[in-house]
Amino acid sequence: MRALCWLAGLCSVALPVLAAAGEKSELIVSVGDPAPQFEAIDDHGNVWKSTDRLGKKILVVYFYPADLTGGCTKQACGYRDQTAELAQAGVEVVGISGDSAANHALFRKVHALNFALLPDEKGKIAGTFGVPLRDGGSISWSVEGEEKRLTRGVTAARWTFIIGLDGRIVHKNTSVDPAEDSRNVLKAVRQLVASTR
Numbered sequence: 001m002r003a004l005c006w007l008a009g010l011c012s013v014a015l016p017v018l019a020a021a022g023e024k025s026e027l028i029v030s031v032g033d034p035a036p037q038f039e040a041i042d043d044h045g046n047v048w049k050s051t052d053r054l055g056k057k058i059l060v061v062y063f064y065p066a067d068l069t070g071g072c073t074k075q076a077c078g079y080r081d082q083t084a085e086l087a088q089a090g091v092e093v094v095g096i097s098g099d100s101a102a103n104h105a106l107f108r109k110v111h112a113l114n115f116a117l118l119p120d121e122k123g124k125i126a127g128t129f130g131v132p133l134r135d136g137g138s139i140s141w142s143v144e145g146e147e148k149r150l151t152r153g154v155t156a157a158r159w160t161f162i163i164g165l166d167g168r169i170v171h172k173n174t175s176v177d178p179a180e181d182s183r184n185v186l187k188a189v190r191q192l193v194a195s196t197r
Contacts, residue, residue: 121153
């Protein structure tokens with residue numbers, strides 16, 4: 001599986017670098033603030049609501065630019081490979097991008113992803129978290145010999161949030177290293193749990 005993630009990095013179409021520092025957002029969500037509530041239809045066709053999770057698990061909400069691209073694949077595969085450790089720490093992960101539910105379903109299938117992916121084609125969820133957005137785009141991907149074109153409505157910056165059991169933001173990363181994101185999140189969650197004991 002790790003080899004597939006590495007291969008995807010080589011085969012993917014490069015995206016423009018999303019430099020959050022140079023972009024402005026009218027909304028600022030900071031550590032200590034109540035987390036925005038959101039919902040969407042996931043890639044299985046089910047309604048996914050943050051209110052159904054808040055207070056039950058620590059929620060990791062990560063925004064990423066596009067399905068099946070190099071950095072985004074490394075980030076998703078990292079979360080996939082650390083699912084057991086994250087679950088043991090009481091964490092649920094959800095990935096959000098400007099891709100459609102159909103794109104997410106393909107991303108899940110190609111890389112055997114095991115956590116929720118939510119479409120945010122107009123950037124409404126990203127906007128509530130203050131995540132910078134750029135125009136959408138598209139990539140081509142070959143699946144079982146068939147060329148597929150994946151088009152996304154918007155391109156979100158790569159930001160990661162951790163929401164505590166009290167429904168407040170406890171961690172915010174606006175300079176995410178995609179290959180290290182899941183490990184950094186796990187470390188932050190373990191520190192959080194240790195500090196509440």
